[in-house]
Amino acid sequence: MKLIPLEDRVVVKPQEAETKTAGGIVLPDSAKEKPLMGKVVAAGPGKMLDSGSRGTMSVKKNDVVLYGKYSGSDVEVEGTEYKILRESEILGIVEK
Numbered sequence: 001m002k003l004i005p006l007e008d009r010v011v012v013k014p015q016e017a018e019t020k021t022a023g024g025i026v027l028p029d030s031a032k033e034k035p036l037m038g039k040v041v042a043a044g045p046g047k048m049l050d051s052g053s054r055g056t057m058s059v060k061k062n063d064v065v066l067y068g069k070y071s072g073s074d075v076e077v078e079g080t081e082y083k084i085l086r087e088s089e090i091l092g093i094v095e096k
Helices: none
Strands: 009-014 037-043 062-065 073-077 078-085 090-096
Touching: 009 062
Parallel strands: none
Antiparallel strands: 009 037, 009 078, 037 062, 062 090, 073 078
């Protein structure tokens, strides 16, 4: 099954939550924070503007992005967790 976002939506695969602290303490599942960073799996064609043309997307496939803690919708496709966000919910792109 393929997940294709519409308009200005972006499908992101969240990064795994950290299992150890910097000091080496192993965290239980209940103490792990939701990840706020992920890799873009797919991006929609862009928002339809009043002029009838489409706006260009700022993110593209394989970009690593930051997003807010409660933004987007969580979905599961074939056992894999994804987050669907609007482009405006993305806080920034992480460059390596």
